[in-house]
Amino acid sequence: MSPSLPFISGWEFGPLDKTTRAYRFLTGDDTSAFCQKVTDALAEGWELYGHPTYAHDATAGVMRCGQAVIRDIAVGDDPATGQGRVSG
Numbered sequence: 001m002s003p004s005l006p007f008i009s010g011w012e013f014g015p016l017d018k019t020t021r022a023y024r025f026l027t028g029d030d031t032s033a034f035c036q037k038v039t040d041a042l043a044e045g046w047e048l049y050g051h052p053t054y055a056h057d058a059t060a061g062v063m064r065c066g067q068a069v070i071r072d073i074a075v076g077d078d079p080a081t082g083q084g085r086v087s088g
Contacts (some may be wrong), residue, residue, distance in 0.1 A: 016076040023049070023068065030054070030063035038067050046071045 010035035026041060046069035053066035
């Protein structure tokens with residue numbers, strides 16, 4: 001015989017908060033356009049993740065930049081497949 005669980009008055013379960021963390025790695029030449037790309041991502045709610053990268057592309061003779069960004073986004077269930085889908 002299994003023990004019964006105590007009843008807790010007023011205890012309710014709501015829908016599970018389905019979120020996931022999305023990750024993007026922004027790249028580009030070391031120009032103001034790359035800085036604008038990062039600025040635009042921050043304005044859209046993305047957050048900086050880790051340190052920026054900076055490397056010389058000897059073939060093209062330019063410096064290249066990279067910056068990872070993250071954002072928590074909602075995940076829903078696709079009714080057609082029953083599998084999670086990312087939105088936002």
